[in-house]
Every structure is written in structure tokens, then in C-alpha cells.
Amino acid sequence: MSGVSGADDISDSRTWAALDYDRDGWTDIALVNANAPLLSLYRNRIGELKKSNHIKILLVGGADGKVPDQGLSNRDGIGAVVEVMSGDRSIKRVRRLGDGYAAQNSSTMTVGIGSEVTVQSIKVRWPSGKITKRGSPVSAGSVIIMNEIQ
Template identity: 30%
Template sequence: LNGKPVGKGLGVAPVDYDRDGWIDLVVANDTVRNFLFHNRGDGSFEEIGALEGIAFDRDGKATGAMGIDSAYFRNNLELGIGIGNFANEMTSLFVTAGEQPPFADEAVLLGLGPDTRLALTFGLLFFDADLDGRLDLIQVNGHLEHEINKVQPSQHYAQPAQLFWNCGESCRTAFRLVTDAGDLAQPMVARGAAYADIDADGDLDLIVTQNGRAAKLFRNDQQSGNHWLRLKLIGDGGNPDAIGASIELSAGGITQYRSLIPARSYLSQVELPVTFGLGQGTGVEKISVVWPDGTRQQIRPPGIDRLITVVKGAP
């Protein structure tokens, strides 16, 4: 009645979707249209989710949206925003056409269609599970109703997580469900999901919270032999963690793009260091950091398979 957007927000993704230097907000709403609050740069925001194609799914319907994350999963400037939805609704993957919006829901085309329909997804994250240089997708699932199986035989209270491997644009579909995901296949009543390199071996481990049950830590025992590089940014002033910075890393003729935005998934925060998978590559050609104030800093490529600290303004 007051003309302001009213929703049931369960997940928020801070992301500079139009690359104008200002962090915008995408809100995953439960059963009503999703919001996209465009940052005008003057301390105000404008809600333009419908205009930019992210308010509804590919069928033009509002979904039971919950967990959310954003990433340049194609290693170009086409931005993807993944949203986990309620049971009997597919996961949404909104992708820009080229480097600018509007978005289109490409979940089916990219391989996230039928495999995600039965899952009730809360936590959802992009991360490079196998350090091959392409961001994969993990979604953790669990129903709301303890005895849902009695009225919907296809549904279960505890559900396995789903890991989708990003096999690149040369494949028929970009994402493929990993059928041998180890302990991730154990049914859980999952809610939040976050990643961190818990054991300092370079790959990203997963922490999953559950409803009324103990949280689980899934250690990633990477056997691929792929190389990696991790960056910890040190900012200045009132933002020592450099939240909102972006990093570009070029290696093997491919440029990867990351944003230092730890608020991701559903009621979760990931670690602050940023991880880049390098595949079988043995070196890095270029690293560029754009700090939250817009300052760009070139970083001399170090060795690989290590964590390096980058201090704003340091030579």
C-alpha cells in the first residue's frame, strides 16, 4: 500500500551486478518475487528485479527462494546468480547476456533442471571443489516437515546434498551432478552452508548446519593434483578486511574473477581468503585487485600452492 517492495527475504547476495563500482543487493524471497536493489551511488537503492529479469523463474512464477550466491562461473564477465528453491521447484540460475543485464534463468540449459526439482534447497554456494579453475555449485537440502514422506512419497525430511561439477562450455551442459560425492551423499536436514580451508591444504572444505541436529564438517581430500593460489587481502581505514574488493587472476590464458563478499548462501559467511584453482598450470601471469574505494593494484605473481597476503598500497 505504501509503494515500497514487501517480501519474505531468506537470502541476500551483495554483488555489483552492473559493474558500476557500487555494491547492489539481490534478495531471494520465499513465494513472492525476488528483489534486485540497484545502488544509485548516492546512499539510495531502487528495486528493479522484474526489469532486470531476476524476479521470477523461467516460467514467470515466484518461487520458494532461500539460499543465494553469485559468481562469474564461466570465467568471463557473464554473471550468474544461483538461487535454491522449495521442493518441486528447480534451482534457478540467472545469467546475464554478455557483460550486462538483463538476466535469464538458464538452469535447465546449464544442467541444473530435473536433478534439482525434488530437493528443498537452503544453502547454495559456488566454489572450485576440484581446483580446476572453474567454479562448481553445491546445494544443501532438507525438508521442513518431519513426516512429509507420508503425504508425498517422493519427498524426505533428510536429503543428501548435491554437488554439480562445472565441466566448462565444451560440454553439452555446463554443470553435471556428481554421483559419487562421498559423505555429501548422506541425508541431512541441511540449512546453512559455508566453505573454508580448514586443514590449510589449499582446497575448500564445507561446513553445513542442520535443523535440530549437529553441524557437519566435510573435509575435501583433493586427489586431482591441481594447483592453487589463495589471497588474503588487508585493507585500510574502517574496512581492514577489504570487504567488497574484487580480484582478477590470469593463468594459462584464462582470467578468473572473484569478489571478496563473505556473506553467501543461507544464514552463512564463508572465509575471508579467496581461493583460485589453477588446474595443472604451474604459474600465474597476472593478478589485479580493485579495492573497495576503486583503487586498482597490480600484484607481482608469486609462486603457486600457497597463501599470500596482499596489503593495500604495499609495493
């Protein structure tokens, strides 16, 4: 972290995770340290300067964990490719587990859609190869659950 970002920290940091802990649509950071303070939360305040819309997507894969391979994806949808159609743009995101050592990011994906007030469609290509689509409009600020098994 750098002083320019406003998140300068001299602690002995061990790992970090990305999440939207205040649910404002902007990704915040949780930092775990080896010394005090053990946890530091950095709130992303860019939304106070720039208004922008978003949707949130929670993926639910079809595997239940009891049987190793049923031709279905893992429960958290890790590796799934999400495509959001917003205005004249196609926005793609890959569901990842985490970036920091021994940490996991939020299971809810946040997709920024700028000044758009709706998205036209959401498509998920699951690791199993299956495709799930939602063709009806979704309002900005919504939380959508996309299930591999319909």
C-alpha cells in the first residue's frame, strides 16, 4: 500500500482480501497483520467523488460436494466467466477465489456499469461448460443469484 492511496500501513501485513463491506458498490480492502492492529479495513471512498452504478452477482454452482464429479461446477462458481451486457458494452469477469495468501475474496462479484441504470442480460459460462442466461433487464444496485442448475 502506498501513502498516495491513503492506505499506507507500517504494520507487518500477512494477507488481504477484497470485499464491499459497506455495500456501496466500491471494492474495499481487509488487511490482516501479524501485529496490532490485527485487522485493518480500508474503505474505498471514490464513490463520494464519482457516482457510478453497479450490480452484484452471486454464483451458485451445481455440485453439492458429496460426489466429486457430477458434470457440474464447484459450489462457489470459481472459474466461471460472467458476461454482463450494459448499454452498448459487454463486460466480462472471471470468478476467482482470492489474491492474497491464505485469504478469500467475497463470494459476491461487483460489476460496475457506469451511468447505466439497467443491464440487458447476464450470461455465465460455468467451468462445467454449461451456460446460464438471464435475459430480462436488471436494475442498477440489484443483487442477482445465478444458479448453474435451473
